[in-house]
Amino acid sequence: xxxxxxxxxxxxxxxxxxxxxxxxxxxxxxxxxxxxxxxxxxxxxxxxxxxxxxxxxxxxxxxxxxxxxxxxxxxxxxxxxxxxxxxxxxxxxxxxxxxxxxxxxxxxxxxxxxxxxxxxxxxxxxxxxxxxxxxxxxxxxxxxxxxxxxxxxxxxxxxxxxxxxxxxxxxxxxxxxxxxxxxxxxxxxxxxxxxxxxxxxxxxxxxxxxx
Amino acid sequence: xxxxxxxxxxxxxxxxxxxxxxxxxxxxxxxxxxxxxxxxxxxxxxxxxxxxxxxxxxxxxxxxxxxxxxxxxxxxxxxxxxxxxxxxxxxxxxxxxxxxxxxxxxxxxxxxxxxxxxxxxxxxxxxxxxxxxxxxxxxxxxxxxxxxxxxxxxxxxxxxxxxxxxxxxxxxxxxxxxxxxxxxxxxxxxxxxxxxxxxxxxxxxxxxxxxxxxxxxxxxxxxxxxxxxxxxxxxxxxxxxxxxxxxxxxxxxxxxxx
Amino acid sequence: xxxxxxxxxxxxxxxxxxxxxxxxxxxxxxxxxxxxxxxxxxxxxxxxxxxxxxxxxxxxxxxxxxxxxxxxxxxxxxxxxxxxxxxxxxxxxxxxxxxxxxxxxxxxxxxxxxxxxxxxxxxxxxxxxxxxxxxxxxxxxxxxxxxxxxxxxxxxxxxxxxxxxxxxxxxxxxxxxxxxxxxxxxxxxxxxxxxxxxxxxxxxxxxxxxxxxxxxxxxxxxxxxxxxxxxxxxxxxxxxxxxxxxxxxxxxxxxxxxxxxxxxxxxxxxxxxxxxxxxxxxxxxxxxxxxxxxxxxxxxxxxxxxxxxxxxxxxxxxxxxxxxxxxxxxxxxxxxxxxxxxxxxxxxxxxxxxxxxxxxxxxxxxxxxxxxxxxxxxxxxxxxxxxxxxxxxxxxxxxxxxxxxxxxxxxxxxxxxxxxxxxxxxxxxxxxxxxxxxxxxxxxxxxxxxxxxxxxxxxxxxxxxxxx
Numbered sequence: 001x002x003x004x005x006x007x008x009x010x011x012x013x014x015x016x017x018x019x020x021x022x023x024x025x026x027x028x029x030x031x032x033x034x035x036x037x038x039x040x041x042x043x044x045x046x047x048x049x050x051x052x053x054x055x056x057x058x059x060x061x062x063x064x065x066x067x068x069x070x071x072x073x074x075x076x077x078x079x080x081x082x083x084x085x086x087x088x089x090x091x092x093x094x095x096x097x098x099x100x101x102x103x104x105x106x107x108x109x110x111x112x113x114x115x116x117x118x119x120x121x122x123x124x125x126x127x128x129x130x131x132x133x134x135x136x137x138x139x140x141x142x143x144x145x146x147x148x149x150x151x152x153x154x155x156x157x158x159x160x161x162x163x164x165x166x167x168x169x170x171x172x173x174x175x176x177x178x179x180x181x182x183x184x185x186x187x188x189x190x191x192x193x194x195x196x197x198x199x200x201x202x203x204x205x206x207x208x209x210x211x
Numbered sequence: 212x213x214x215x216x217x218x219x220x221x222x223x224x225x226x227x228x229x230x231x232x233x234x235x236x237x238x239x240x241x242x243x244x245x246x247x248x249x250x251x252x253x254x255x256x257x258x259x260x261x262x263x264x265x266x267x268x269x270x271x272x273x274x275x276x277x278x279x280x281x282x283x284x285x286x287x288x289x290x291x292x293x294x295x296x297x298x299x300x301x302x303x304x305x306x307x308x309x310x311x312x313x314x315x316x317x318x319x320x321x322x323x324x325x326x327x328x329x330x331x332x333x334x335x336x337x338x339x340x341x342x343x344x345x346x347x348x349x350x351x352x353x354x355x356x357x358x359x360x361x362x363x364x365x366x367x368x369x370x371x372x373x374x375x376x377x378x379x380x381x382x383x384x385x386x387x388x389x390x391x392x393x394x395x396x397x398x399x400x401x402x403x404x405x406x407x408x409x410x411x412x413x414x415x416x417x418x419x420x421x422x423x424x425x426x427x428x429x430x431x432x433x434x435x436x437x438x439x440x441x442x443x444x445x446x447x448x449x450x451x452x453x454x455x456x457x458x459x460x461x462x463x464x465x466x467x468x469x
Numbered sequence: 470x471x472x473x474x475x476x477x478x479x480x481x482x483x484x485x486x487x488x489x490x491x492x493x494x495x496x497x498x499x500x501x502x503x504x505x506x507x508x509x510x511x512x513x514x515x516x517x518x519x520x521x522x523x524x525x526x527x528x529x530x531x532x533x534x535x536x537x538x539x540x541x542x543x544x545x546x547x548x549x550x551x552x553x554x555x556x557x558x559x560x561x562x563x564x565x566x567x568x569x570x571x572x573x574x575x576x577x578x579x580x581x582x583x584x585x586x587x588x589x590x591x592x593x594x595x596x597x598x599x600x601x602x603x604x605x606x607x608x609x610x611x612x613x614x615x616x617x618x619x620x621x622x623x624x625x626x627x628x629x630x631x632x633x634x635x636x637x638x639x640x641x642x643x644x645x646x647x648x649x650x651x652x653x654x655x656x657x658x659x660x661x662x663x664x665x666x667x668x669x670x671x672x673x674x675x676x677x678x679x680x681x682x683x684x685x686x687x688x689x690x691x692x693x694x695x696x697x698x699x700x701x702x703x704x705x706x707x708x709x710x711x712x713x714x715x716x717x718x719x720x721x722x723x724x725x726x727x728x729x730x731x732x733x734x735x736x737x738x739x740x741x742x743x744x745x746x747x748x749x750x751x752x753x754x755x756x757x758x759x760x761x762x763x764x765x766x767x768x769x770x771x772x773x774x775x776x777x778x779x780x781x782x783x784x785x786x787x788x789x790x791x792x793x794x795x796x797x798x799x800x801x802x803x804x805x806x807x808x809x810x811x812x813x814x815x816x817x818x819x820x821x822x823x824x825x826x827x828x829x830x831x832x833x834x835x836x837x838x839x840x841x842x843x844x845x846x847x848x849x850x851x852x853x854x855x856x857x858x859x860x861x862x863x864x865x866x867x868x869x870x871x872x873x874x875x876x877x878x879x880x881x882x883x884x885x886x887x888x889x890x891x892x893x894x895x896x897x898x899x900x901x902x903x904x905x906x907x908x909x910x911x912x913x914x915x916x917x918x919x920x921x922x923x924x925x926x927x928x929x930x931x932x933x934x935x936x937x
Contacts, residue, residue, distance in 0.1 A: 004553040004554060004555045004559060004762075005553040007555055008537075008553055008555060008708065008760075008762050008766060009534050009537065009538070011762070011766040011767075011769075012533050012534045012537075012766050012769060013534055014770075015766055015767075015769035015770030015771070016531065016533075016534070016769065016770055017770065020534065021532070021534070021535050026535055029532055029535055029536075029713070030539070032713060032714070033714065033716065034525070034713075034714065034716050034717060034720075035716070036518070036521050036525075036716060036717070036719065036720040037514050037517045037518055037521060037720075038514075038719075039512065039514055039723060040513075040514070052733070055733075056733075056736070105750070106750050106751065107750045107751035108751075110660060110661070110664050126733050126734040128734065128738075133749060133751075133752060134746075134748070134749065135748040135749060135750060138749070138750040138751045139693070139697045139751055139752060140697055140698070140750075140751045142693070143690050143693045143694050143697060144694070160719065161715075161718070161719035161722060162715075162716055162719055165715040165716065165719070168715070169715075173746075174547075175547070175680045175681075175682060175740070175742045176742065177547075177741070177742055177743055177744070177745065177746055177749060177752055178693075178697065178739060178740070178741055178742075178752060179682070179739065179740040179742070180693070180737065180738075180739050181737065181738040181739070182736070182737060183734050183735070183736050183737070183738075184736050185736070186688070186689055186690040186736060186737075187688050187689065187736055188605045188606075188652060188688060188689045189500070189622070189688070189730070190604070190605040190606035190609065190622060190623075190624055190689075191605070191609075191624075191627075191629055191632050191648045191651055191652065192493065192496055192628060192629050192648065193496050193497055193500040193501075193622070193625070194629075194648040196648050196649055196652040198652070198653075198656065199605055199652055199655075199656065199688070199689035199690065199691065200603065200605075200656055200659060200660075200663075200689045200690045200691040200694055201689065201690025201691075201693065201694070201736075201737070202690070226927050226928055226931075228887075230927055231887055231926050231927040231928055232887050232890060232891055232894075232922055232926060233891075233920060233921075233922045233923075234920075234922070234923065235923055235925065235926065235927035235930050235931075236923070237927075238927035238930075238931065239927075239930075239931075242931075254927075254928065254931045256880065256884070256928060256932060257880045258880065258928075259876075259877040259878070259879075259880050259883040260873075260877045260883075262877075264870070264873060265870060265873075265874065266850070267831060267850060267853070268853060268857070268862070268866060268870055269850075269853035269854040269855070269856050269857030269858075269862060270857055270870050270874075271854050271857075273870060273873075273874040276874065276878060277874070277877055277878065280877075280878065357830065357831075357832035357833055357834070358831075358833070361832070361833035361834070361836070361837055362833065388834075389790055389832075389834065390790045390830045390832035390834065392790070392830065393830065394829070394830025394831060394832065395830075395831075396866075397827075397828070397829070397830045398912075398913065399910070399912035399913055400827060400828075400912070401478070401481070401791075401827075401828050402912045402913070402915060402916055403481065403482050403485050403916075404481055404485065404791055404794050404795060404828065405916075406916040406917065407485050407794040407795075408790050408791070408794055408830075409916075409917065411790070411793075411794075433919070433920050434917065436903075436918075436920050437903070437913070437917030437918045437919055437920060438916070438917045438918075440903055440917075440918040440920075441905075441916065441917050441918045462902060464920050465902065465903050465918060465920040466898070466901050466902020466903045466920065466921065
């Protein structure tokens, strides 16, 4: 298919009335770091994150320390009548989970009901969570179970997408394979534009916010 | 003709095709308002059409030919003003595009465009008119014609002046800024679609509770009046200029209801 | 995909007579349009963001070759494969080859307009593959054997009752009657498919040159399940969907959902960069991107280059009163509404698409909401001009325009003709002041009265008044 490649690039250059860019011009483009207009909002990142995330039916519970995560998960589980079984991302597996709680690091199988993961960041702008794939964070945990619980430290909340990109760029090994920006439970409006949660992904996305 | 004092600008009134043929009253209302705004009004008899039918039907040559004619007839005036957002947008927005790259005509087209205004915009934005001495007993709703609204930014101006008309109550209909389905030749090329669009509009007019429909483009007004009358609606239809000039008397556009 | 645009008039008349379609379209107007207006009204930066989005797209198009090469290099560095397709056939054969090589049986698909454009489903099914659309709207129309009628809400023309019927026929009873039940049923049926799939095909909202990532923006999560669970992930995308950097992605994330569905953001934005890595527990083993030209480079550098800025948000059709009256199917190909009326003639040719640029009142509402400020009415007018030059416009219109020009270039004749018309039409109007039926003008008077003139023209009256 190198022939098609050549033809398409050639046609683009003919249409633009020039040959390939000179090295100096290409270098200018490669160095380009645009600063687009960002959406202004007040300085309370935490309040912004929570209000935007909850506006799309995301839920948030606040706890005082990471050690309280198992209790928060168990409370959620019991409140929703879920079995004592979950896919739990590796960084959280070492917490003291109840003795009868069965968990595994993923991937999530077809009948997985509950997952608990960490995340890279919260983005205050629109109330979103940034999750990156890897052995510690399998992507299926974010999409397959009915209930996705995400542990977020208050200090992880950044202001704009641009701040989240800085975190991505700093990932060891470069850009993660899958970067998921999750802004609430799965939804659809495809039948008569009637909003319905839980189209294919989680019906419920619950943030466990650690202060 | 006598030369006007600097304080009284000479305005060439652009007599749009539809107004000239269907509703001269709008032309006289326009002249009256322009005089009230301190202008001297002249109506060049050598004028015809702005060329928009050709432009919108792909016949750019015909559009250019008529544009040259309009430019030649009107370029001596201080301003060119007409009671239509659609025609005036052709002069103001489209003429410079038609002559892009034409060293002779582009400057003339741009000069004309710069002094061309739709009536309501001219009265308020250029002449600073804020009130009129007119009365109209009725509840009116205003339809924003598309060209005036989106090409010339006419939205607040008519509402400002209509608000000053004694006895007139202005009520907003839903989707006042959505096309009525006229669209020049569109309404006869696609009559079924056009009529459905008109139905949406007349339903919104009826739901507004208004007894009078006002607007700034006669094409749209003829279209909406035609559909209203066919539906047996008692709503009267006038051009905004007719109300502002105190000349909205009689049965309005489309005549009596039966 | 077959082109039925020549039947635009017939299909639009049928659509107008369909009460269920009217009901469905009425709902969409309320939904998308009002929500967008609310959000945009609350965002003072929005107009500035539109300017920046337009400028950024122009910058990309001016340097498209460079950014495509950078993108390709980044995808390759991440372990993915980039394929180039000049046209639909080439794109289909690239994808068929991959499916054959990996011994695929079941293929799941996220929503992709490019895949509709290249007629991918028919080609895959002809080779015996089981193809499952996973976006709920796409799934509904796949069951109905219909093309999408909207680029972001493909089944917007279907009522709940019609979906109930389709699901009952496909999945068996008992018949589901609420939206919640219907969505749950689709969820269960499609869940199995994701896990069975050998190949998952998605579109790409954006391709990031800097990182080699393809991006999908969805609400349902179906695209993510499609691309995560299949062994092989194939992205189909137009070559113009490149953006240089992640910063540029942020700009589009601020305007896309607001323009498209009237949401602040859609639920999921996913950046995919290459295949599964050595220690990953999930993700596809292979990652392919098919870059499709299919007529796009022909638009570059010409009068229609602005159209290549399109980000496929659907705001133009949501706000188009013609689309709102007839829905998407009458347009007869993949892309409906204003953007489709520009793209379809350019992609499939002017001859088969006469009506598309003409079935528009040039009201400009589409341009007023386009997030990348595409001058859609101007482009439609330009297509009319091309039709005129190529002699595609009807003879009757050409003759009428010729006569109109002849008269309008002669002011004396023009005024005489107007005076005559004013008198004749007034006579026809009689005492009512309007004309209910007029020979040769049935297209107007079949559904509307024609207000009658007053009997004399304005110029005539003005001249009479001005004489001493």
